[in-house]
Amino acid sequence: MTASIIDPVPGAAEVAAVPILSNESPSLRPFWHPVAMSGEVGPQPLAVTVLGTEYVLARMDGRVTAFEDRCPHRWFPLSAGTVVDGTLECPYHGYRFSADGRCVLIPARGPEASIPTKADLRPAWGVQERYGIIWLAPEEPLADLPVINEWDEPQYGREQIGPSRWKVSAAHATDNFLDVSHFPFVHRGTFGDPADAVVPEYELVRDGLTFRYSYRHLAVNPEEVRLLHGDDSADQERAMTVSYVPPFTVVAEVRYLGTGVVDIVLVSSLAERPGSTRIFSMLIGTDAAKDGEGARIYEEKILLEDKDMLERYPDETFPLDPSAQFHSRADRMTVEFRRILMEIVSRSG
Numbered sequence: 524m525t526a527s528i529i530d531p532v533p534g535a536a537e538v539a540a541v542p543i544l545s546n547e548s549p550s551l552r553p554f555w556h557p558v559a560m561s562g563e564v565g566p567q568p569l570a571v572t573v574l575g576t577e578y579v580l581a582r583m584d585g586r587v588t589a590f591e592d593r594c595p596h597r598w599f600p601l602s603a604g605t606v607v608d609g610t611l612e613c614p615y616h617g618y619r620f621s622a623d624g625r626c627v628l629i630p631a632r633g634p635e636a637s638i639p640t641k642a643d644l645r646p647a648w649g650v651q652e653r654y655g656i657i658w659l660a661p662e663e664p665l666a667d668l669p670v671i672n673e674w675d676e677p678q679y680g681r682e683q684i685g686p687s688r689w690k691v692s693a694a695h696a697t698d699n700f701l702d703v704s705h706f707p708f709v710h711r712g713t714f715g716d717p718a719d720a721v722v723p724e725y726e727l728v729r730d731g732l733t734f735r736y737s738y739r740h741l742a743v744n745p746e747e748v749r750l751l752h753g754d755d756s757a758d759q760e761r762a763m764t765v766s767y768v769p770p771f772t773v774v775a776e777v778r779y780l781g782t783g784v785v786d787i788v789l790v791s792s793l794a795e796r797p798g799s800t801r802i803f804s805m806l807i808g809t810d811a812a813k814d815g816e817g818a819r820i821y822e823e824k825i826l827l828e829d830k831d832m833l834e835r836y837p838d839e840t841f842p843l844d845p846s847a848q849f850h851s852r853a854d855r856m857t858v859e860f861r862r863i864l865m866e867i868v869s870r871s872g
C-alpha cells in the first residue's frame with residue numbers, strides 16, 4: 524500500500540495541516556535502510572519489508588542481491604523460491620533469474636528460447652553489507668552510511684544486539700535514540716541517574732542532512748557495568764558524541780572518562796509497515812571485547828526499557844513541523860531531527 528506523505532493528525536483540528544511521517548512514506552525511499560543482519564542471509568532467499576514494499580534478499584555469485592519480491596510472471600513471492608546453480612528459481616513455474624535480475628530460463632519455453640527484458644526482476648537501487656548488517660536503498664540515496672572507524676580496529680569487539688521488532692514507528696524510535704533527557708526516567712533500571720536530570724548546554728553541528736552533538740553526563744554504575752569496567756564507583760561520567768544519519772540511523776559513541784572504556788552503539792530502525800519497525804543494533808568497543816555476551820545482555824536491557832515505553836504511543840502520529848509540539852533547549856537534537864525529515868519530505872514534493 525502507498526501511504527500519503529501528509530496525513531491529518533487525528534483528533535487535533537488545530538494542527539490538522541501538520542505533515543506527519545508514516546512508516547510507508549515514499550519520501551524515505553532514497554536512503555539506506557537496514558534490512559537484515561549479515562548472518563540472516565544464507566543460501567535461502569529471505570523476505571524483508573521496506574516502507575511497505577516487499578523485497579527478496581539472496582546470496583548469489585558471492586554477493587547479496589535485493590529485488591522486489593514479486594516474480595514478473597504471476598507475481599508469486601520469489602522469497603519462497605530457492606537459489607539453484609547461482610540463480611534464483613521461482614517455485615511456481617520454475618523461471619530462473621541471475622544475480623543481476625535477468626530472467627535466464629523459462630522452463631515452459633525451453634533453454635534456447637529468447638527471453639524479453641519484461642521477464643527480468645526489478646532490483647533495489649543498491650544493497651551493501653556493512654557493520655554486520657545488510658543495507659538496502661530502494662532509490663539512489665541522498666546520504667551515505669555513517670563512518671565508524673573503530674569497526675576495523677582490532678582492540679575493539681563487535682557484538683550484535685537483537686534485532687527485534689517494535690510496535691512503533693521508526694520515527695518515534697529514532698527520536699528516542701537521539702534524545703537524552705529521558706535517561707533519568709526511562710532508564711532508571713539501568714544507567715539513568717535521577718540526580719542528573721539537567722541537560723547541560725551542548726554543541727550541535729549540522730552537516731547536510733546529518734548532524735552530530737556532544738555532551739557529558741553522569742550515569743549510574745549498575746552491577747553489570749561495575750563488573751564489565753572493573754570500576755566500583757556509584758556513578759561514572761560519560762562523554763557522548765551522537766551522530767544522526769537519515770532517515771533512521773544513530774551512532775552513539777560513549778567514552779567513560781574514569782576508565783577509558785569506549786563503547787559505540789549503532790542503532791538503525793527499519794520502517795517496515797505502519798506499527799512495525801525492526802531495530803538493528805551493533806555494539807563496538809571495549810565492553811564487547813571484554814565480555815561480548817555480558818555487554819549484549821546489558822544493551823538489550825536498555826533497549827527493552829525504550830521499547831516498553833515507546834510501544835505505549837497510541838498511534839504513528841509524528842508531526843514534522845517543530846511548531847506542533849513543545850520543545851525546550853534540551854531538545855535541540857530532536858528538533859533538528861524533525862527539521863531534516865521535514866526537508867526530506869518537502870524535497871520529494
Ligand code: FES
Nearest residue numbers: 594596597613616
Ligand atoms: S509465478 Fe514465478 S514462474 Fe510463474
Ligand SMILES: [Fe+2]
Nearest residue numbers: 699705709829
Ligand atoms: Fe533510551
